[in-house]
């Protein structure tokens with residue numbers, strides 16, 4: 001094949017957009033472990049999950065076998081409002097680093113919510129609407145997921161109730177107002193609206209909340225209100241499925257020019273963007289067709305993959321959710337106030353956890369000042385103001401490109417640029433003023449949290 005000069009941005013046409021999502025579980029020899037009922041230790045089936053989740057989404061959650069799942073036409077139409085997203089050749093960054101490496105990034109920040117989360121928000125809202133529900137409840141930390149979901153719900157005419165971690169609610173009033181602009185009801189969590197919120201407030205008066213705690217509230221609110229279900233923006237198998245659109249588009253764009261990546265890098269909070277980006281490449285790897293180095297990047301302050309345990313744990317602090325087998329720091333682990341809010345989750349996608357456990361991918365943790373150094377270097381040459389979460393991937397992409405400079409290797413690096421950082425300027429300000437710290441939990445702190453991991457009936 002002849003290699004054409006590769007354009008700065010590789011766009012797909014609407015016709016070239018994927019028509020199906022790819023379910024990587026179909027190609028996994030060891031499937032991710034099932035969700036368990038914390039009371040009985042039994043695997044949760046369709047009927048067990050129905051009070052909380054939408055029917056079609058449960059089917060997707062439990063489906064470990066169907067390789068390709070059609071994207072409904074209505075969802076594809078919504079995707080066309082902001083997709084296909086560009087795959088950018090980072091010529092300017094390569095030049096700046098003087099590296100022989102070829103760097104590409106898939107930019108998912110090109111929509112109002114400012115992140116990839118809209119890809120799953122529209123799918124989840126669509127299936128809720130199809131089922132004739134009135135609305136959905138959810139939690140949001142930094143606010144990207146809540147924003148994405150409120151946009152999707154506004155589009156489809158669904159009610160949207162968001163429990164926003166109190167510290168973000170107070171510190172990120174702009175995010176909150178974007179959600180309200182799209183019609184969502186936003187409640188700071190923990191709140192007095194739910195039993196679990198009251199209990200947490202009684203035990204920890206003055207707490208500024210956590211993602212795990214907001215999840216407990218949103219789940220309770222969904223179960224208590226007829227016509228409502230709970231939706232989650234990361235971690236779950238269904239979310240990785242929807243996010244496979246990122247990887248499918250990336251692969252289609254690279255294939256157009258005969259480019260084969262050597263290294264694929266993504267930041268990992270609950271694992272949805274990384275899981276989506278790597279899925280078609282991981283599929284080839286699992287089927288033994290190709291090999292790629294795949295690297296998950298997490299904050300040193302919340303190192304689920306690199307220092308966590310691979311075990312069953314609660315997805316939430318309130319311990320009302322099912323148990324998931326994943327790399328976890330313990331559901332009681334409250335990470336220090338890291339500025340990458342979207343990466344402050346104690347657990348990790350069960351799909352990625354299994355793949356990591358089986359040796360199909362690597363993980364590294366990075367300190368936040370190093371992350372912001374990379375963010376700023378990137379912004380100055382590539383123009384885009386990256387989200388702190390996304391900048392974790394930038395950091396490691398730059399590190400790998402610098403290694404190539406030392407060895408003279410012309411590796412092709414692809415990384416996921418998940419979003420923009422316009423609402424994170426307080427973090428950038430701290431960095432510029434030299435006030436940013438790099439908190440790393442001690443082994444003793446992690447041990448304290450591991451000691452509280454649940455004992456699963458029948459598994460001990």
Ligand SMILES: *Cc1c(COP(=O)(O)O)cnc(C)c1O
Pocket residue numbers: 114115116117144145233234235267268269270271272273274342343387389390418419420
């Ligand atoms: C939520 C978020 C993340 C992390 O979530 P994953 O599920 O791990 O992808 C990363 N980047 C941005 C911009 C986010 O909003």
